[in-house]
Amino acid sequence: MLRNYFKIAIAVLKRRKFFTFISLFGISFTLTIMMVVTAFIDDVFSSGYPDYNRDRTLYVNSIKQVNTKKGHSQMGPASYHFFDYYVGQLKTPAMVAVSTNFSPSNTYVNNKKLVINLKYTNADYWNVLQYRFVEGKPYQKEQVDRGEKVAVISTETKDSYFGSNAPAVGKYIETDNVCYRVIGVVDNVPVTRFMVYGDMYLPYTVSKADYRAKTLMGSYTGILMAKSAGDVEKMQEEFSAMARRLPTDRKELDKVIVNADHYLASFTRQVFGNAGSTGLAMFFTAVGLFTLLFMLLPTLNLVNINISRIMERSSEIGVRKAFGASSSTLVYQFIIENIILTILGGILGVIFSYIVLQIFNSSNLLANVHLSINLQVLLYSLIACIVFGLLSGVYPAWRMSRLHVVTALKA
């Protein structure tokens, strides 16, 4: 039966080439845009180099102190002291990666300016995150404690500072008038993973800011890693219990708010959420609404085209009805036909998105970002295809099935 529908569908598509072209154009371009957007979102939010352990990590981006009576507050990254002293007391985290957000500094090679984004980290940072070392190795805890002036740099920095052929380990790199000995070179990290992005990684002990200050506010963010994925919930509970007891560091502020969240939630909380909710639900609602609105116009268009197509075949429908085909069989057939059409459009869409992503990647619009179509993106697109096909097929099919045999035959 399905094979028959398939044959009919192909025959119909061949008969009215212009309509087929319009439908395929609409479907494939809608899906191309959806897939490129999905690929981008997937790249930002899914785990990938060097952040592979997102199923068992929690992120602490910022800490907030509030005066609950007057309403004013202070918010920003936490201090090293906070991670060292308060987070250090927790039992469930196996390791805690502490680092500053990347901040730019300048250095000059042959009078050419090089912007180097510095990131100060602790030693466990290298264990929580799996950077690929092209050369050398990360700094160890002892080196951090001694305050050794050592640096891990990205391949990009190495290429522009030392040249692409020469090895860099053991050489010295100068920035802000301080010389650091290069002990490792890692693969570039795309800037979209800004929690772990940097051009040069240094031990926090060589940072010029005072990391010993016993305040809560500072310039550090943290990634807490549990022993296993099952422990994450326990770790989150322990963290919130600790956060509730936390004293403020200034008299006029009376409440501390700090959360350890999963990767996505740690961002949605800042945009949509508040202390009580992560804002994930809001985020998904917003994304869903936007997608629906975006698909509305192509869907309406396709519905219009489909109605014209179906009405054109009214004599065929009349004959089938006259010979006893039920309405549901006809509806079923047309929906299947439409889904075949959308899947054809979907395949074209995949090809187009592949081309678009290749162009995007080679244009280097965002440094080191390489978007790709992976299985997950393909799956989402397939779902989008089918939803699209159903949406645009159901109404015309319903209209058609209500056609009277006599009128249908007459036309």
Add this chain to the structure above:
Amino acid sequence: MLSHLFKLIWNKKKQNFLLLMEMFVSFLVMFAVFTLLVYYYKNFKVPHGFQYENVWAVNYNDAVKPDRLDSVALYMQTVRQTLLGVDGVQDITFTSANIPFSFTQNNNFVSYNKNKVLANVYEAEDNYASLFNLSVISGRWFDKTDIAGQTNTIVINNRLKESLFGNDEAIGKTILAGDEKLRVIGVSNDMKIDGDYQPTENGFFRKLDTAGLKYNSTILVKIRPGIDASFEPKLFKVLNNVIRNANIEIEHFTKKRERKNTLSLVPMILLSVVGGFLIINVALGLFGVLWYNINKRRCEIGLRRAVGASGSAISWQLIGEALVLSTLAIILGSFFAVQFPLLNVFDLPAGVYLTAIALAIAFIYGLVMICALYPGKQAAAIYPAVALHEE
């Protein structure tokens, strides 16, 4: 004639309803695209109001400064003198971090009588205006007689003057920022600080005081034109030696402006690409449906031709039908679009919305005309004998 066209559309209301919806949604999409384009264009036409070409910004963090305020003043004086001594440096000034094209903001509510608005607060020194070639429209800029913390004098920009005082004189008046009383001594030109495509904002300048110097982290350096590439590393070395223990970054205002513009342009380009694609889609769809409808009405058209209608009368009837349908969609769409200026959504000037509505109407009419033209022409070419024979 019009009522006849309405009747034709009404008779096929079911079929036309979806077409109407499609035009309606297209209208809304075009309204959104045009609103953004008109808004950006309007902002683009406004002059920058200051000269940034030879100005560099130096950001320094974590500098170790003396604890006592009078020693801070002395320390910063040394920094100033050292930098002014560098060959190639024309002028320098210390300022707050919310410099033009930056991502930092510092604002406060200010009020005069019953008018209360949010305004950017900039901390500036006596030579800030001359460094940026910022012109003072009335009154004067800061000089030695203004002492931060004592005289509480401020210079407001033209936009803030208009939102607080309207056409009245502003010089000499006192405005409130929180509990603080500030006396206006000058009105400066507006600075378009957020890049080419963003609007000017309310703002006022306060004199940078010694406490401000302690937490200062931004220096503006005006350099002499025509210096070569080796100048920047030289300046950087000097900075590193004079400001001990700091992370230092030099930025060029021309580059900062580009970056800020890119950030404004990306949503515009994305929206235009998506809007353009949707419109091509709709155009093809409309074209297909109109074409199909005309093919279905061959015998009707043949009959009209047989009783004497000319070819152009036929094609005008079909185009007219499409235009009446799009008028309905536009009326419906305009009803929703007009709510934006009425309810003041997104805080854009009403003129922007109205221009966008006008452009969207013209666009939809144009689009429908183009889509109906070819099918209409085809219909005009139908021979009555052939059409009637088929029946």
